[in-house]
Amino acid sequence: MSEYGFVITNQGRALLTKVLAGGKLNITRVMFGDGKLSGQDPKALIELISPKEAGTATIPVVQEESVVFTIQYQNTGQSMFVLNEYGIFADDPDEGEILLYYATLGDYPQYVMPGLGDIRRFPVSIAISANDVSVTLAFDASAFVTTADFGAFLDLAQQTVQIANEAKQAVTAMENQIAQNTSKINTLWDAVFNDITTNPFQISFGDLQGVTLSAGVWNETLHRLEC
Secondary structure, three states, X not given: OOOOEEEEOXXXXXXXXXXXXXXXXXXXXXXXXXXXXXXOOHHHOOOOOOEEEEOEEOOOEEEOOEEEEEEEEEOOOOOOEXXXXXXXXXXXXXXXXXXXXXXXXXXXXXEEOOOOOOEEEEEEEEEOOOOXXXXXXXXXXXXXXXXXXXXXXXXXXXXXXXXXXXXXXXXXHHHHHHHHHHHHHHHHHHHHHOOOOOOOOOOOOOOOOOOOOOOOEEEOOOOEEEO
């Protein structure tokens, strides 16, 4: 059975030492991947084994002797994503961006279905030893979606679809009315201005009253006969 859990990497430990000496913990990004450990020491990693997608995070807060926040992944693609690992990166004033925190799901990967509805969240707590540590988030936390936010988004999307369908039906009805009026105008024009010696006639397929249908199919919506 493979490992399961999380570690502060060697680079991460060095950064936290600097933070406790008066530095600032600046979290730069969150990444999710589908890689699996196969003998590597997770504390020695400087990148995910197989990084795939960026995630979002809530704004970190310091609670007693820990930095606490939640990270999130949403599958925006068209195929299933096998989430096996994730990492949190931070800015080291001497080394640049480093992998601070690495987590592996081991033999318990999460199969994230395609579409915005499948959201995975993971609480994160990074232990420290000082209450006055300054923590910042270098990327926009506003992309984090709560269940309530997503529900409101779905409601709005459904309302938009309904309005679009109603507008489409209204346009179809208007087109049918225009076609009927055009036919009547043409008939009136012929009666007034043209010398017609035969018996003019008009059949409107708005309904089948007085019409015997021997072939075709009546399209009631479009007011026409179809083969």
